[in-house]
Amino acid sequence: MRLTCETAAQLSASVERPGYDRAAQACAIVHFGIGAFHRAHQAAYTDAAMAAGDADWRIIGVSLRSADVAQQLNPQNGFYTLIERSSDTVSARLIGSVASVLVAPENPGAVIDAIASASTHIVSFTVTEKGYVRRADGTLDTDNAALAADLSGGVPRTIYGFVAAGLARRKAAGLPGLTLLSCDNLADNGRQLGTLMRSYLTATDPALADWFAQHCRCPGTMVDRIVPAMTAEDRAWVAGQIGLEDKGAIITEPFTQWVIEDDFAGPRPRWETVGAQLVEDVRPYEAAKLRMLNGAHSALAYLGLDAGHEYVHQVVADPAIRSVIETIMRQEAAATLDQASGIDTTAYADQLLDRFANSALQHKLMQIAMDGSQKIPQRWLEPLAINQAAGRSSPATLQALAAWMRHVRGDVRVVDDPQAAQLAALWQRHGAGSMAAALFGPDGLFGATWQAPPENLEYLVQQLG
Template sequence: MARLHPDTLAHLPAGVERPRYRRDALQAGIVHLGVGAFHRAHIAVVNEAALHASADLRWGTVGVSLRAADTRDALRPQAGLYTLALRDAADDGSPREALQVVGNLLDVLVAPENPQAVLARIAHADTRIVSLTITEKGYHHDPATGALRLDAPDIVHDLAHPGAPRTMPGFVVHALALRRARGLAPLTVLSCDNLPANGDTTRGIVLAFAHAVDAGLRDWIAAHCTFPNSMVDRIVPRTTDADRARISERLGVDDAWPVIGEPFLEWVVEDSFANGRPDWTAGGARFVAHAQPYEKLKLRMVNGAHSALAYLGATAGFRTVDRAMAEPALRAFIDALMREEIAPTLPAMEGLDLDAYRTRLLQRFANPALQHQTKQIAMDGSQKLPQRLLGTVRDRLAAGRPIDRLALAVAGWLHYLRGVDETGATHEIQDPLASALAQRLAQAGAASSMQDRVAFFTGFAPVFGELGSEPRFVAAVARALGVLEAHGVRGALAASEPNA
């Protein structure tokens, strides 16, 4: 089978969308760090719509992989082309799929192979935006406080080796130093990761790194570069070999790495750009003065509920999110968690019907066509829990309100960290703090009571901060974990009901 390539676009089936602009005229105005599935199924697709709607071709993208070469190796023979498959279920429950070939990804650089090329691309005169989907762990910060960990080994390396950085702060700051030295315009650094106040957090991390390099550079970045807050939302499961085979068969050409997504998409961005931007409204983005309310809504309702569903579902042995949602008690728990414990912590937002939002979210989670793996969502819990669940816990405790369901979600993570589910199947704990968490869990097991076990574990400050010593939090998690260990997930869900 021939490969997906600009030369084969004309031969694709009539129903497949494809680029309608001159790719050979695109300039690389955007450098995107973390060119994974989410970027290619969300941000790049919105950017594609902007290019279709405008004659402004300054906004092509060069992607950067900070770790592996697999995305580059798959897409470079395709000249950066790839397919987005939007999947949902028809009225009869059968899966359906719409295909679009996306064209604005011009190249993928692999940072470990050639860090100088990444620095040169960010420092290029055409570059105006550096966008980020590097996951929470890519910020090298303390999840509990948001502060850069200047003692992290890769940060120490990047401060000592400005020509060969490894991390986002290293690449951004050292490239900005080059731009400043050359008299080039400043940049917008646009975080699209699931962090509270992600732009403000990124700004603090970048400025802290820059200050350690040169106070004058730090001041230049602070005065001239912008760091908009943003909120992104689309469920993007991991692509499987079956997905590749199915999509390639439908295309009639081989696509080495298509991406899968749900039809729903949301992107809210603060309109604060240092050197221009595309008109992403053409792809459904909204520009606002302040994104924080939208961030909090998404982090708590979507991501918080997703993590709770993943830890409890995976521990029960449910492989996919839709299978977990098919368990009536688990679906009812997630519904009640959002309605009774998360929603009351959210600010009022004009035009938002929270009940309708929650109902739609439950439908999105139950989408059987996505086959979203619970273990994918369960990754990197130490980086995710502080903003997805623990911020909500803090607000509930400050208001004197109960946290029983939130505590069960946190206990679900602790239970998941054992590495074995209720069917006896083992799973790897994929987390940047996996060794420290395993050691903490083992030491906690020596405690004489469940209360003491949980108190020791939640004393792990990088995740829990001061919350770990809050007696009401410790007691609630200890109660939930005790039921989980004694009666399993289904027993704990039953016990979580008000009349249980």
Template sequence: MTVTRLGREIVSKSDELYRPQTPNIGIVHLGIGAFHRAHQAVYTDTYMRKSGDHNWFIAGVSLRSGTVAEQLNPQDGFYTVKVSSAQGQEQQIVQSVAKVLVAPDDPQAVLSLMASPTCHIISLTVTEKGYCHDPSTGNLNVQHPDIVYDLSNLDKPKTAIGYLVSALKTRFEAHIDAPTILCCDNLPENGNTTARLVTQFATRISDELVAWINENVAFPNTMVDRIVPATTPSDIDELADEAGYRDSAMVKTEAFTQWVIEDKFAGKRPHWEDAGATIVSNVDVFEKAKLRLLNGAHSSLAYAGFLSGYEFVSEVMEDKAFGRYLNILMCDEIAPTLTPPPGLELTSYTADLLARFTNPALFHKTYQIAMDGSQKLPQRLFHTIEDRLQNGESAECLCFAVASWLRYTMAFDAKGDAIEVQDPLADVLYDVQKRDFYDIDKLVKGYLGLSQIFPQTLSTNDVFEERVKYWLSYILANGVPTALDSLLLEVQDYSPQLKQQAVL
């Protein structure tokens, strides 16, 4: 039996169709992956449904692959969000994405949309590595081959930063109002970081352009939070059986969602607060709590869990040793480094995170979370470790997480089978292992000497080096589960609070 593919006709029958045949594009989004479709696009859809303000349809841009365009464009941009919670599952068809462009196929079409006077928001979810920066310093990597290319080919760039500067240059020269550039990636002070990278690139183009950007373009900081596992073919088949249509662009997610945005815009914007977003004067405290507690714990769990043979996060959470480890990590090492955001109690927030991790309906793979650690760990773990060590406090569980990540980058699992390490610096990390594998002192010094990953405050810290070396050697000799048992015994000895947490 042939199942009809999702499109305008099906939406008009099963949903309240509000999108016109020729929608107004008010937002251009770079990096239209699953997260954007389950998060910002949903907020925008909700706002337009509720308000009747239909000037904020999204033109998505894929900077590399044509896969999302092949999924969405034949469906007129419509797609399903399937939400799983303890109460069951529900789904909705999102209408806010009007179309998807594939940047390498037609860069001028992308730049034209970004420079259009009707485009007021340019948003991004291109992942940490998409910013072509040095995570240890936060500065643009001007030696990155794609940045080198973009500086000489601004009319057909490859990177998000190149596209932003090229579009801003066009707007500046044509006297078109400046847009708001809305970074929605897990970077520290993501708006400020994006502004810095854009101006560092633009400095090599024109001082006048830099001055115009600094004076007119807004780069709000944001915090985004929603767990979005990768969609599988079986998810698509299951939805087809349930809904009676085939949706190649569906995404699945959890019920929880949060979006905190700094109140700093260049001009018109959707009133996302009417759709559940939070507009604040300072995002910093929200961002730190999320990056350190959720993302830091997620990464810690992913590397150690993957090396313990667990495929999904919920499976890791069923292991009592990992439950104790995460309690100690989050409550006793991470939470004390944070100032609670207004209205957020950290103990309750931590408990909610642990409950979200245990959701078995999400099938969130540890391998998916483990991607791009060299770009993620500075903001997820390293900054927390710096705070702990500077205050003379233990960071034992955090150092264990770093050691687990380094073990993961060695590209073989606990059984000795090869694994593909998806990381832009995978080859650099592997070269260190290949050179110094049989000398643990040289091995760890080699890793910590990678200045593009580790900040000097950690690479020269004797305590950090010694504890990472200790746990990496223990994991190599005994495996993660045995090393984890040893860690739990050790941390109980140096703090009565940790001892109490460890028996939970």
């Protein structure tokens, strides 16, 4: 029997229930990219805030492409179970904060209606790095077909087209502005989103761009929770735990962290009462997470795949690769962080290694390896540039970078990356002898973020032979 509003009473007694009347709660958040991470993180915080007494903060999810999540959650009235699992503990919680999921290509008008609704106060995003449609230099990629269609005034296809249409309706109706809340792993994500949104609006509706600047806010955030992709075996295991079939179930680790810049355009849930941190400046937390956790994760993925591993915990148990990961975290990434932030990088690295070793999560390396071209600039290239300017070497990061370059060559594994075709063409044109310069030389694809000195280019060439 499948989980729904009607069958939820039959869940195992061990499953924690929402502590509020879902039917009485209005929707005030529109979330783009309602995948596993959002459901394990922001939706869970919002559920906890409503259980603690906040009212009217339910979420309307939006999928920009696939109908998969809508097919998982809508027949279940938005309900799903969140399982926290470590090597020795398991807990289950029924999440009620999601009202419904809209599939944008099927019903774009409903998405715009939701953004324009007077009850909406926040539009949030977990669309991954590629969802921001940026060039390597951080500007809008106007050559992207979906963005070009939005700029020409067609039916929206990107976050910018949908948000712009909703904001235009709000402005015309005299409604307040919105908080746009990026929860993606982008350096300075709030400011980047604000800059990109203003750039889009300036090109399409300059008056709306001015209104946006006056009435909307884009606070920065740092989000942290390891959320592996679900498998059929995982869902079967969950059904055994909770007593019902749940096609939207999520398995995650017990650890969770959310740091948010306290800069909102209007009302917000009291997320700080359920564990979130509201701060003046997110950037120190964000830099530590991007460079130490995410940088190490990407290194684990490419080095681990090269060594024949499948899961994160297997790579952490491989002494040869673990030593590289520890060097990246404890020395090369840590050296780039602001020491005045007060972050204990030694304790943070210890905590990360313990989390990576959690074999109960079965976190696949191929999941982490996706979209590497969008991730390595902030995870590896910016730290490389900082260390280079300070006269410090980064051999472990370079070793991981070489593994990524071998991965995107595409001759061993399928490359799931928005720039896969461009990277393959560069490999075909340059080969191992000059591929490093094509990527990291003065005119290279990533040269705006990091230009490798000759000795680093020579090292990478040697690793590609």
